[in-house]
Amino acid sequence: MRWSVAQGFSRRSFLRGAAGGTGSLILGVKYSPAEGAIKKHSSSVINNFIRVDPDNTTTLLINYAEFGNGAYTSLAMMVAEEMDIDWNTIVLEEAPTEPKYYSPLFKEYLTAGSVTTLSAWMPMRTAGAQARDLFLRAAALKWDTDIKALDTQLGNVIERNGDRSSTYGDLLVTIEKESLTALSNVSLKNPKSFKLIGTNTKRIEGTEKVNGSAIYGIDIKLPGMLYGSVARCPVYGGKALSWNDSKTMAVKGVVKTKRISSGIVVLAKDFWSAKKGRDALEVVWDEGQNASLSSEKFYSEYKALASKPGMLAEDIGNSLKVLHETRDTIEAVYEMPYLAHACMEPMNCTAMVEQDNADTDKISKCEIWSGTQYQSNDQEIVSKLLNIPQQSVTVHRPLIGGSFGRRASKTADFTVDAVEAANGENVPVQVIWSREEDIRGAHYRPLFVHKLRGALDDKGIPLAWHQTVVGQSIMQGTKHDPAYMVRGMDIYSLDGCLQEPFGVFRYGTSYAIPNHRVESHNPPKVGVNPHEWRAVGHTHTGIAYECFLDELAHAGGKDPLDLRLELTKDNPRMNTVLKLLKEKTNWNTSLGEGRARGMAARTYSVSPCAQAVEITLLDNGEFSIDKVICVIDCGIAVNPLGIESQVQGGISIGISAVAFGNIEIVDGRVKQSNFHDYNVMRINHMPEIEVHIIPSEEMPTGVGEQATAPIAPAVANAIFAASGTRVRSFPLSKHGFKLI
Amino acid sequence: MTTLSVNEKKHTVEVEADTPLLWVLRDHLNMTGTKYGCGIAQCGACTVHIDGSPQRSCVLPVSAAEGKEITTIEGLADAELLNEVQQAWLDFDVAQCGYCQSGQIMTATALLNHNSSPSDEDIDAAMSGHICRCGTYQRIREAIHHVANKSSVNVK
Ligand code: FES
Ligand code: FES
Numbered sequence: 001m002r003w004s005v006a007q008g009f010s011r012r013s014f015l016r017g018a019a020g021g022t023g024s025l026i027l028g029v030k031y032s033p034a035e036g037a038i039k040k041h042s043s044s045v046i047n048n049f050i051r052v053d054p055d056n057t058t059t060l061l062i063n064y065a066e067f068g069n070g071a072y073t074s075l076a077m078m079v080a081e082e083m084d085i086d087w088n089t090i091v092l093e094e095a096p097t098e099p100k101y102y103s104p105l106f107k108e109y110l111t112a113g114s115v116t117t118l119s120a121w122m123p124m125r126t127a128g129a130q131a132r133d134l135f136l137r138a139a140a141l142k143w144d145t146d147i148k149a150l151d152t153q154l155g156n157v158i159e160r161n162g163d164r165s166s167t168y169g170d171l172l173v174t175i176e177k178e179s180l181t182a183l184s185n186v187s188l189k190n191p192k193s194f195k196l197i198g199t200n201t202k203r204i205e206g207t208e209k210v211n212g213s214a215i216y217g218i219d220i221k222l223p224g225m226l227y228g229s230v231a232r233c234p235v236y237g238g239k240a241l242s243w244n245d246s247k248t249m250a251v252k253g254v255v256k257t258k259r260i261s262s263g264i265v266v267l268a269k270d271f272w273s274a275k276k277g278r279d280a281l282e283v284v285w286d287e288g289q290n291a292s293l294s295s296e297k298f299y300s301e302y303k304a305l306a307s308k309p310g311m312l313a314e315d316i317g318n319s320l321k322v323l324h325e326t327r328d329t330i331e332a333v334y335e336m337p338y339l340a341h342a343c344m345e346p347m348n349c350t351a352m353v354e355q356d357n358a359d360t361d362k363i364s365k366c367e368i369w370s371g372t373q374y375q376s377n378d379q380e381i382v383s384k385l386l387n388i389p390q391q392s393v394t395v396h397r398p399l400i401g402g403s404f405g406r407r408a409s410k411t412a413d414f415t416v417d418a419v420e421a422a423n424g425e426n427v428p429v430q431v432i433w434s435r436e437e438d439i440r441g442a443h444y445r446p447l448f449v450h451k452l453r454g455a456l457d458d459k460g461i462p463l464a465w466h467q468t469v470v471g472q473s474i475m476q477g478t479k480h481d482p483a484y485m486v487r488g489m490d491i492y493s494l495d496g497c498l499q500e501p502f503g504v505f506r507y508g509t510s511y512a513i514p515n516h517r518v519e520s521h522n523p524p525k526v527g528v529n530p531h532e533w534r535a536v537g538h539t540h541t542g543i544a545y546e547c548f549l550d551e552l553a554h555a556g557g558k559d560p561l562d563l564r565l566e567l568t569k570d571n572p573r574m575n576t577v578l579k580l581l582k583e584k585t586n587w588n589t590s591l592g593e594g595r596a597r598g599m600a601a602r603t604y605s606v607s608p609c610a611q612a613v614e615i616t617l618l619d620n621g622e623f624s625i626d627k628v629i630c631v632i633d634c635g636i637a638v639n640p641l642g643i644e645s646q647v648q649g650g651i652s653i654g655i656s657a658v659a660f661g662n663i664e665i666v667d668g669r670v671k672q673s674n675f676h677d678y679n680v681m682r683i684n685h686m687p688e689i690e691v692h693i694i695p696s697e698e699m700p701t702g703v704g705e706q707a708t709a710p711i712a713p714a715v716a717n718a719i720f721a722a723s724g725t726r727v728r729s730f731p732l733s734k735h736g737f738k739l740i
Numbered sequence: 741m742t743t744l745s746v747n748e749k750k751h752t753v754e755v756e757a758d759t760p761l762l763w764v765l766r767d768h769l770n771m772t773g774t775k776y777g778c779g780i781a782q783c784g785a786c787t788v789h790i791d792g793s794p795q796r797s798c799v800l801p802v803s804a805a806e807g808k809e810i811t812t813i814e815g816l817a818d819a820e821l822l823n824e825v826q827q828a829w830l831d832f833d834v835a836q837c838g839y840c841q842s843g844q845i846m847t848a849t850a851l852l853n854h855n856s857s858p859s860d861e862d863i864d865a866a867m868s869g870h871i872c873r874c875g876t877y878q879r880i881r882e883a884i885h886h887v888a889n890k891s892s893v894n895v896k
Contacts, residue, residue: 202833209841210841212814212816270763270767272759272763342873344777401775435777645874645876650875652877680871682867682870683863
């Protein structure tokens, strides 16, 4: 059976530009500044998010990024559900970078924190319901009938007991003639009557992603465009003192070299020439202050700090007293390395800086094309950089080849590269980072050391917990400092260690330990740029907390899953998740010789998630992860098919990290450079993953990062169960445990 | 001057002989479906078919591709079986970010072209040169098995 590319593409023609828009034509996909397009379509504007065309096509202006997270699909589902339209008639267009499109939660144009589904839930449904209501009112007027006699059916208004029906598109004339506008107060569907939400729905941009036509940032082609490749100081933060480009200029296709903030950029007619020219550059570097830094030094400094009192984040009961009075306390120190995101699409950005026609020294505007999670920040930083108003910076957001937090850059680093490279060139410039630059790009999950002490009661149940967390803060000194720093502590560094809500994080560990003390140290932010990495704090707190809890279970002679059930008795959501996990894993059965289970449970951003893994460990230390059973409670499951893929993805990236993930700094330089030495999991490592979603009528919450949180400790706990070896410094490969 | 046959069409480009085919496709022919991921034959994102066999275009000098038939993701939909692989990718909703999938589909197609019912081990052997950071491996495996089962039933 053949299917037609052309048909697939036109039905879902993605980022479809409005006719007559002023955007430039890029490989047949029209990018139009949506503001202009809206004006040209004023008759069909329903509200900020929805436009309807006479042919009954609904255009959704989408204000969240798509980087594999499934946001485009689930948000379109919310609109289609409430608006009652045929799923195949909805197309997407990027919403412009304007305050009215900012996330209501972040108050910025930002897709992050696994809160897109939650943040968009009311706005998208309301937008859809407003449209439906508008068409109902239009039909009532047109047919001079009571609105109560009318209903909708997949893009049509119909008379319940009559013959008349009209497509939404045909009612646009009435809307315009009668000057009808959307009402702000409309009622939403009862979740029990959802038809689309809750069903397995395939990606709205699926076709483009299998026929090669999907346009990512790296695929942007503009007339006259030059490509840039940057020579960067091998030590993060270093500067070029001078450079000799005689060999570079001899490379065919190279146009020029120049200094930008991050190094020396080589501009050429194609990327290969730019990179070849870059590799031929001779640069004298001032390596700066970071040249003597190393991971080893960070570990030893942090371990020393972990034994000193830190800032007090939480002190429930009196842990210090209980621990002082207990004879057999249990103690451990956990070490977690730097991690790179290594998105498959390396960082890149295309920029066009335009001069004023009259005064060519004056910059009039800037357009950027960037796979970004964080449009408003890019816009703000570029406007400051070029000293032009924020509205004069247009951000186009193509599809994104993976992000995992990397493309929510607070410094807009890869965007600034392109803008500085393009400034003064009068043609667009696309700067592409080589994979080596991407791995060495210094935006890392920071290195952390956790020190833990625990005491058990006479029944073997944890009575006291004392944890000291040491690692660089992600938020300190950034514009998020006021929201994310609490009494000098970064809530991300402690996320998942505290029993009680902390700052804007309205949830705790889900466990109840009567004496619970957590302290924090924020060592200086030097050497790297500490950055969000899928599941952020949980990527290290998860290991420290869940592995040490396993240590306490073992010391107290308790089954680790039963202990967690006991500790969550007063937390019904997590307790339910754990009960189902126990059932689905047949937890009490034996797996046989050489095989073992491990588990962990975490609450990240409201959604409780627990996982059990089954591994096989060979005598030589090689192990395979055979199966992962994941139970998640994410409220209403908007798109179960999408949730399953996010869980698979979250687990996969977490396994990569726990098994292999290691960025090491030696003499200020990052040792790893590409996928041959920064190993990530491949298809042969992939376990079978079983996903169970708890049925729920609660508000939908995130799933993008939740499944990453428990997997690393679950695997480490399984290694302990199989071998009796408790790994406390990561990755597992450091200790001869090799994932096969 | 180098003359290339890409998806059954002839193109003439002026590039240095050592330029990897990947950048000729992307920057000179504007065919961007073939992706750059590592540049050192580690990730598979750049996979194309050279006379039907999957190769990493990031390390293949354009001079070595001259006179051969090059097939890219954009050219797959012309052959019957290949459409089925892409369709299976859609049916199983394999792609997440989608960036690695052109390469994955090229290799899966070549695998199914010479082995109509690959075992899990065959799939591992053929596909482990590809990296998917989004972790779509389980669905890739399911989609490949699906095509295999289908074609063994519907032999033309
Ligand atoms: S880009 Fe060719 S194998 Fe990675
Ligand atoms: S789908 Fe994103 S890298 Fe494979």
